Each structure stands twice: as C-alpha cells, then as structure tokens.
Amino acid sequence: MNVLKYLFKISFYRFLFQNFRNGYEQYALVQQLIVKSPNCRIGADIKLVGVGNISLGNGCKIDKHTYLNAGGIKQYGKDGSIILADESIVGHGSMIYAGGGKITIGKRTRVGIGCMITAMHEDPHVNPDVSTSQHSHVFEEVIIGECCLIAGGAIILGGTELGDFCIVGAGAVVKGKYPNHTTLIGNPARAVPRLGFDKKE
Numbered sequence: 001m002n003v004l005k006y007l008f009k010i011s012f013y014r015f016l017f018q019n020f021r022n023g024y025e026q027y028a029l030v031q032q033l034i035v036k037s038p039n040c041r042i043g044a045d046i047k048l049v050g051v052g053n054i055s056l057g058n059g060c061k062i063d064k065h066t067y068l069n070a071g072g073i074k075q076y077g078k079d080g081s082i083i084l085a086d087e088s089i090v091g092h093g094s095m096i097y098a099g100g101g102k103i104t105i106g107k108r109t110r111v112g113i114g115c116m117i118t119a120m121h122e123d124p125h126v127n128p129d130v131s132t133s134q135h136s137h138v139f140e141e142v143i144i145g146e147c148c149l150i151a152g153g154a155i156i157l158g159g160t161e162l163g164d165f166c167i168v169g170a171g172a173v174v175k176g177k178y179p180n181h182t183t184l185i186g187n188p189a190r191a192v193p194r195l196g197f198d199k200k201e
Helices: 002-036
Strands: 047-049 054-056 067-069 081-084 095-097 102-105 116-118 120-122 137-139 142-144 183-185 190-192
Touching: 002 047, 002 054, 116 142
Parallel strands: 047 067, 054 081, 067 095, 081 102, 095 116, 102 142
Antiparallel strands: 120 137, 183 190
C-alpha cells in the first residue's frame, strides 16, 4: 500500500511539474508576442507555436483560448507565417493553423468565435493503401481581405482568397476565390445575394 501511495505521489508531482513547465513556456511565448506587438490586446490562455513567424498590426485583438500556429512542420523543412493587419480581431477559441503555408488577414477583419483557418490539408491524390498517418500534406496560401466578417464556427480552407467586405456565415466551410462584397453560407459554401436595407426618407 505504501508503494502505491509513493507511486501516486510521484505521478501526481510529475503531472504538476509538466503542467507548470508547459504553462510557463506558453506564458513566455505570449510575453514575447506582446513585446513584438505592444499596441495589441492579447487575451489570457492562448497557445502559440512559431511566435517569430506571427506578425500583428496596430490595434489587433486576440481573444483568450485561441491557437495560432506558424511553426511549420519539421519533415517539410519550412516554416509558415501568420499576418494579421491593423485592427483585425480573432475571436474566442479560434484556431489559425498555417503549418508550412501562409495566412494573411486584412485590416479591420473580424474572425468570430470558434473559427478555424488552415493553410494545410492532406494530399487528396495519395495511394489509398497507405495509412493516413503517412499521407503527405499540401500547403496553400489563405488571403482574407479587409473589413471582412467571418462568423462563428466557420472554416476557411487552404487556397481560399476572399476579397474586401466579404461575409462568411456561421458554420460555413469555404474554399475558393471570391470577389469583394461576397456573402458565403453553407457547407460547401456558396455565394448568395446580400440583403440590403431600404433607406427611409
């Protein structure tokens, strides 16, 4: 019984140590990003990978519990990059995963709660007999224009280019190139007419 208590204590303290170390490492990365971008508001408990490849413009806001990964993948030997232009906002719990690709978000664009933007996907032209863990990855650039609105839960896939003033509906899955003032909804996303408001005289 004493042996079990001893083993439990060892595993418990090891668990505490690992969490403390991981927490401190992330804290140090967040502080590094804050020093790089003093005019930005960065929330608590965010996770960063590849801080040196993340660029924030003036007045950006990153809400808490977000995940930004521009660290690349070692096996491909290249890093990614994430660029957030001035006054852009990344909502609570969103994930921006560049991998070895590049993601650019324009000025005053708002990414809603729980969105995912990724520049990486698995190569669809692979041998079906190969296990999924051995599939190669493809990196495609993502460009989101200025003053866009990405509603909560939307997914932006690699190879997507959105013009300025675009709106992506909640839960939409977007891939492709779309001009300015496009409104996208659904899975897969499709363009729909934007409703206007009659002006009262």
